[in-house]
Structure formats: structure tokens, C-alpha cells
């Protein structure tokens with residue numbers, strides 16, 4: 614499986630999302646993350662990607678979920694480890710990859726996010742650990758999903 618991270622920081626009743634400016638998922642609002650590199654742990658990757666993509670440093674990410682993505686016709690599964698923290702330091706900045714913006718927790722733009730996000734975001738908000746297996750046809754269509 615291809616290992617990826619996806620990390621969210623929250624403050625009071627807001628969550629920081631980034632508009633992906635290029636590459637995979639371009640044009641969608643999302644948490645911050647990317648591929649786990651050789652020689653680093655998954656949480657190290659989450660911390661590195663967070664800082665690379667929006668400038669914030671997070672020292673104590675908590676694992677909150679695991680999402681598996683299958684794309685019809687592609688044998689490689691994406692294994693996305695989801696993290697959360699309420700504490701962070703540094704200054705939030707726009708980068709080449711992401712344009713960050715704080716959204717109210719009850720007002721995230723699901724219509725401009727990956728289409729599976731509305732399935733698991735409620736678990737994230739409720740602080741329930743979640744596991745999802747989602748099968749996509751192309752980038753826009755979910756043909757099967759299972760969430761616990």
C-alpha cells in the first residue's frame with residue numbers, strides 16, 4: 614500500500630483546511646499531508662508535511678482514523694493515516710502547495726472537498742476513531758464505501 618498522512622489542527626470551534634493548489638486533489642479543501650518517506654515514521658511524516666504545507670509545527674499529533682482508498686483499475690491501495698491536534702506553534706502561511714483557511718467546524722465546504730469526507734468527518738468531529746474503506750471510480754465517484 615502507498616502510505617499517506619492527513620492531518621488537521623483545530624482551535625475552539627474551527628478547523629484549518631488548505632486549498633490544494635497543485636497535484637493530486639488539486640482544487641479541493643483538505644487537511645495537510647502527503648506521502649510517508651523512507652526512514653521516517655508515519656507521525657514524523659504527518660509533522661513534516663504539516664510544516665511544509667502551512668508552516669505550523671505540531672508536536673503531539675493524535676491518531677484519529679485510518680482510510681483505505683481503492684481506485685477502480687489501480688491495484689495499489691492508498692492507506693491514509695489521519696491525525697489531529699489542538700496545539701500547534703509557528704505562523705500559518707500560504708505555500709506553493711496549499712492556501713490555508715480556518716473554517717467553522719459546522720461549516721466545512723464538503724462540496725469542495727473529496728466526496729468521501731462527509732462520510733467520516735462527523736466521526737472526526739465527535740472524536741470517535743474511524744476506519745473507512747472507499748472505492749473510487751475516477752476522482753469524483755464513490756462506487757462503494759464502508760465506514761466504522
Ligand SMILES: Nc1nc2c([nH]c(=O)n2[C@H]2C[C@H](O)[C@@H](COP(=O)(O)OP(=O)(O)OP(=O)(O)O)O2)c(=O)[nH]1
Pocket residue numbers: 617618619620636637638643644645646647648682691693727728729730
Ligand atoms: N480528505 C481526503 N484526503 C485524501 C483523500 N485521498 C487522499 O489521498 N487524501 C489525502 C492524503 C494526502 O494528505 C493527500 C495526497 O497526498 P499528495 O499526493 O499530495 O502527497 P505529497 O504532498 O507527498 O505529494 P507530492 O509532493 O508528491 O505531489 O491527500 C480523500 O479521499 N479525502
